[in-house]
Amino acid sequence: VVRSTGASSEVYEVAEQIKNKAQASGRFIVVQNSMAYDAPEVTVTIDRDRAAALNLPIADIGRTLTLLVGGAEVAQFDRYSSSYDIIPQVPQEFRDDPDKLGEYFVRSVTGEMVPLSAVVKISTNAAPAAIEQFNQLNSSTISALPLPGVTTGDGLKALEDIAKESLPDTFFIDYSGQSRQEKEQGNTILIAFAAAVVVIYLVLAAQFESFRDPLIIMMAVPLSIFGAIVPLNLGLGTLNIYTQVGLITLIGLITKHGILLVEFANQQREKHGMRRRDAIIASAKVRLRPILMTTAAMALGVVPLITSSGAGAAARYSMGLVIFTGILVGTMFTLFVVPMFYTFIASKDLPHLAEKPDPKLMPALPS
16 A cells, blocks of 8 residues: 555556556566546636626535536425435536536526636546545555466565655555555464474473484474475465465474484483484384374375365465475485484483482492
């Protein structure tokens, strides 16, 4: 929304400049300006000095025009228990042609009939059908349909850049409808994404009683996000609210693989005293089948979302696409990356073994 403290004509001119530049940018199918000067307008300018010389009151001129062409209701009459409005008007041919207004007559104070052409000047021009206002300022709304492959966020950013180049000092940018919602809530998904990562990390830290093991498990998250973003960059989808929800869902799904590997490796070290490298290798061998089964079940589970049709199919497709590609790519990298990070980052002693006191160092209890 383009707002200004100036006249509506100035708002229209600036909005048209933004519209033309946006259309020429090659990012939009169509760009529209809500304000259009396409309504005919007739302006009647009264020569006050001439009217005073002819003893013709200004109010009488206004009342005459209102009565003859205004289409206002002057009275009502009842007939057969129904009420009807009385609207006086001159014939159609005297209302269609603005030049005919000069042929109307107005009675002066002295009783003489004076033609309007003697005291008024008639001009025709174009005017907007309605003057828009947004937050008490004259405004014009620019709406655009992005090309396939151009997200609404990218399109909105392009319009903002064009507007900043074209707007004078007395003009302001505001948002309405979907663009306002995207500006107000678009950044909240980043907060939700960060909160999801932090919550999962803290839950894993409490479960494993370690800050290292959750870090190892979470190493698979950026790799799965990479796998989910690749098809979006290839043009198979756009980054919208549904793909963002799918990315948050993907975080919880991909960490399951790391949990299987790290938990079993810790059990092997606890029971058999293995080294970190040997424990994670044994864990990868044993947990490979459960990881692949989980991945296959989840990937096949979202296939109906990708292939769905009908109402809401686009939303289901966006969510299913990022989960499907993210879980496949993330699993492939998890099988290699998590063992590598476990080998170098995992603590040499498990937390509960490191905290167990040595019986030889404990003082003897009195008998």
